Each structure stands twice: as structure tokens, then as C-alpha cells.
Amino acid sequence: MTQEQLAERAGLSLAVVKKIERGGVGRLDTYHALARALRVKTSALFEPGAPHATTRADDDKVDLMPLRQAITPPIAASGRLLLGDTVEPDLDLANLRATAKALAASYYGDDYGHISQFLPALITTVRQAVDHYDNGPHHTEALKLRSDVLQTAGRYLTQVRAYDLAHAALRDALLDAAAADDQERASAAVYLQGWLLMRQGRLDEAERLALATADNVEPRISRATHSQLGVWGRLLVRASSAAARNNRPREAREMLRLARTAGAALGGGVASYPYGWGKFDWSTVAFQAVENQVVADQPKRVIGLSARVSAAGVTASANTWNRHRLDVAQAHVMLRQADEATEVLAALHLEAPEWLRHQQMAATTFEQSLRVSGRRRLTRKQRELSAFFQVA
Structure with a gap:
């Protein structure tokens, strides 16, 4: 060729x-x-390229310093973590759990400033809680809590593309879940690790990891809890996403077929785990089917499937729904429907600007829409989006 x-x-x-x-x-x-x-x-x-070939700025080293210190503290020769001179905290596990839930809610509310401000102190405190409750049921609960907090950290850091630090957080979250003998929490950490691997282009590893874990936790459908169905379904959706991006459409369809089994078993219910895989129901599978069609360069199918999902009613989280709308905007660009794509992006800019800021696909889609629009002068919405995405 x-x-x-x-x-x-x-x-x-x-x-x-x-x-x-x-x-x-x-x-x-x-x-x-x-x-x-x-x-x-x-x-x-x-x-593989040469990592030193591109000069990197030091901005992230300063901005992420508190999270780096909390997630990867130095280790002394004795093996103990060096956490610095900290005031002895209130180690009430119930209060710490409430704080962890509030920060997870901040993530889904796109309040990234709140997360970055309070997450480092919470990570340090739950580390101290694990050391303080060194045995018995309180120790197990502290391990589960630290796993949840580190999963929230890993999710946030993946979103803002601090991948190596996210990997450290998710690795420790998985180890804590395993130490607490909590298979569902460990599987949730694997799900997030799969997202991180995909963001890094490690598609083979993401697919294998998610699929192997899904095989290990596959529930007996007739007796499965909502949480068991949710994590199994989510892992299959993750594996499907990785396979689709790796140009393995047949395998991607098969994994979604299995995930639909989990969605159907939930009936009209929704499974939820806010720290790791979020929410799962029938619409999660439907949204992934749409996304896979974007990857396969089938924009007409994207528009058609999206209309069917919308007509059926959705219960997705704001992040999931917004991600779906980006897929629709990209399909419009593929069809050279620049105005329709601009409308979708403008609505996202109005409703979820902080989330949109961290979506590289959104900036790319907008740039592509400008190229196919054919306009010599930008509209007001195009000018606003140009300023937001810093596109000349």
C-alpha cells in the first residue's frame, strides 16, 4: 500500500x-x-520512544505536591512511612467514612478544586487509622476505607492525566482490598486500573486484566446481589471498550452481550459503588455500544443508537451522560454536521465546564468541527468554545 x-x-x-x-x-x-x-x-x-525527547514543564510537580506526599510518602530504613509532623487526628472511622463519601460526591459533581484541596489530608489520616487499628474488625474496616479513598484519588488523578500517581494510588487500593479479603473492592480497583491503562494506550493489558477479573468474580445470576452484578457488568464493559479500541470489534460485541446479562438481571434497578465503578444498569451497556460505534467509525449508527437510548430513558450519572454526548458530537463531525456538533459542545460547556476542561476528545472534536464548518467568521458559540479550549 x-x-x-x-x-x-x-x-x-x-x-x-x-x-x-x-x-x-x-x-x-x-x-x-x-x-x-x-x-x-x-x-x-x-x-517505544525516548521519554527524554520531549521537554516537560514543572507545573504538575508543584500543583500535585500535596497528593504526591500523601500517596507516595518516603519510606525510612525501618520500613515505616515518613508522614511528617502531623497533629494527631480524630480517628473516628464513621466520620472518616462520611468525609470519604462527600469527596466521592465532589468528583461526580465535577468539583475538582474541592477534591484536590481535601483529599491529601484524608489519605494521610486514613493511613494513620490503618496503623492505629492494627488488628481486629476495626483494622479491616480501616483497610476498606483506605482502599475507597485511594480509589477516589486514582479516579481523579486519571481524569486529570496524572497517570503514574494514579497507578500508585490504585495499586495500594487493590492491596488494601485484598488484605481486607474484599473481592468486590479489589475488582473495583481493577476496573479503574483498566481505565488508566486505556488512557495510556495499554489496550492489550486493559482488556486482559478486566476480562480475567470478570471471569474470577462472575456471579451466579439467580443469587447475585446488585453489587456483584454491577462490578461484573462494569468489568465486561471495560474489557469491551479496550477491545473496540484495539480493533477487535467481534470480541467487543461478545463482551457487551455478557454485560447485558448483568443489566437484565438487575431488572429496573441500579447497582452503585461511588468510589470505583460508579453506577451500572442496562443503560451503561447501551452507552458503551454507542461508544464502540464511534471507535469503529460508524457515525450513522451512533446517531441512531443514541436516539434509541434517549427514547428509552436513562438513569446514568452526569459524567456518563456527558461522555455519551461527546460521542454524539464526534459522530456529527464525522458526518460533517459542524453546527450540530457545536450545539452539543456548547451545551456541555454551559452545564459541566470543569469536567469538559479535562476531556481531550472534546477539544479535538471542536477543532475538527471548525475545519468542516466552512465558515470564514466564527459564531458566538464557536468563539466561546475557541477561548475555552484555547484553539486559535
């Missing part, structure tokens, strides 16, 4: 193909398009 033929089959510009072949780095969706054209897994196109 010539470069021109590959560019045409992948729906990319010739300049992009040439850049990639010369060793340049593209966006993940660019590799998806190339993988579809070449009929290979997306992960087959990734090659």
Missing part, C-alpha cells in the same frame, strides 16, 4: 501518515484509524 492509499483507506490526511511513518507521534484515535485500515490490532502500531 502506498502512503496515499493508506491515508485514503484510513480517512486521514497524507501529511499525518507521513508524520507517523517518520517516527512522529499521533493521537490514539489516529492509530485506531490506521489499525482499521491495516486490519491489525491498534497496539501493534505502538513503538
Whole structure:
């Protein structure tokens, strides 16, 4: 295949193909398009680069310092963590649990400033609680609480793209859940780890991890609790998402078929675990089916499926619903419907600006909409979005 033929089959510009072949780095969706054209897994196109080739700023080192100190404190030769000179806290587990729930709610409310302000102190305090209650049921409860808090931290840090720190938080959350012999909590940490791996382009690992864990926790449907169905269904949805992005559409469909079993078993109910996998019901599977069609470059199917989901009524969280709307905006751009895409993005900007700020796909979709709009002068909404996404 010539470069021109590959560019045409992948729906990319010739300049992009040439850049990639010369060793340049593209966006993940660019590799998806190339993988579809070449009929290979997306992960087959990734090659290791030189980490030192790009100069990195020091901003994140300062902004994330309190969370770094709380999640990865230095360890003395004795093996004890060096937590600094801290005032002895009130180690009431019930109060700490209430604080953890409030911070999880802040995440879903897109109040990232609140999370970054109070999460470091809570992590440090729950570490001290685990040390204080060193045995018995209180120790087990403290381990579960620390796992939940670290899962909230891992979720937030993945959202803001602090991936290495997120990995440390989720690793420790998984270890705490295992020490407490809590399989559902451990599975929730695995679910979040799968999201992190996907964000890093580690698609093979994300799929294998989620699917293996789903196999391990597969419940007996007739006796399963809502929580057991929720975590099993969520893991299958995660595996499907990774497979779809890895150009494995048949496997992605099969995993969603299994996830629908969990959604059907819930009836009209909703399973919920706010620290890890959030909420799960039939609509979770439907939203993932739509997202997989975006990845497969099937915009008409996206619009059609979205209309059916909306007509059926949804109970999704704001984050899940907003993510779905981004998929719809991207489909409109694929269909060269720039005005429709702009309307979706403008509504998200109005309703959830803090969440939208951290969605790289949103900025990319807006830039693409500008290219297909054909307008010489931007509309008011386009100007507002240009300023928000810092697009010239």
C-alpha cells in the first residue's frame, strides 16, 4: 500500500501518515484509524520512544505536591512511612467514612478544586487509622476505607492525566482490598486500573486484566446481589471498550452481550459503588455500544443508537451522560454536521465546564468541527468554545 492509499483507506490526511511513518507521534484515535485500515490490532502500531525527547514543564510537580506526599510518602530504613509532623487526628472511622463519601460526591459533581484541596489530608489520616487499628474488625474496616479513598484519588488523578500517581494510588487500593479479603473492592480497583491503562494506550493489558477479573468474580445470576452484578457488568464493559479500541470489534460485541446479562438481571434497578465503578444498569451497556460505534467509525449508527437510548430513558450519572454526548458530537463531525456538533459542545460547556476542561476528545472534536464548518467568521458559540479550549 502506498502512503496515499493508506491515508485514503484510513480517512486521514497524507501529511499525518507521513508524520507517523517518520517516527512522529499521533493521537490514539489516529492509530485506531490506521489499525482499521491495516486490519491489525491498534497496539501493534505502538513503538517505544525516548521519554527524554520531549521537554516537560514543572507545573504538575508543584500543583500535585500535596497528593504526591500523601500517596507516595518516603519510606525510612525501618520500613515505616515518613508522614511528617502531623497533629494527631480524630480517628473516628464513621466520620472518616462520611468525609470519604462527600469527596466521592465532589468528583461526580465535577468539583475538582474541592477534591484536590481535601483529599491529601484524608489519605494521610486514613493511613494513620490503618496503623492505629492494627488488628481486629476495626483494622479491616480501616483497610476498606483506605482502599475507597485511594480509589477516589486514582479516579481523579486519571481524569486529570496524572497517570503514574494514579497507578500508585490504585495499586495500594487493590492491596488494601485484598488484605481486607474484599473481592468486590479489589475488582473495583481493577476496573479503574483498566481505565488508566486505556488512557495510556495499554489496550492489550486493559482488556486482559478486566476480562480475567470478570471471569474470577462472575456471579451466579439467580443469587447475585446488585453489587456483584454491577462490578461484573462494569468489568465486561471495560474489557469491551479496550477491545473496540484495539480493533477487535467481534470480541467487543461478545463482551457487551455478557454485560447485558448483568443489566437484565438487575431488572429496573441500579447497582452503585461511588468510589470505583460508579453506577451500572442496562443503560451503561447501551452507552458503551454507542461508544464502540464511534471507535469503529460508524457515525450513522451512533446517531441512531443514541436516539434509541434517549427514547428509552436513562438513569446514568452526569459524567456518563456527558461522555455519551461527546460521542454524539464526534459522530456529527464525522458526518460533517459542524453546527450540530457545536450545539452539543456548547451545551456541555454551559452545564459541566470543569469536567469538559479535562476531556481531550472534546477539544479535538471542536477543532475538527471548525475545519468542516466552512465558515470564514466564527459564531458566538464557536468563539466561546475557541477561548475555552484555547484553539486559535
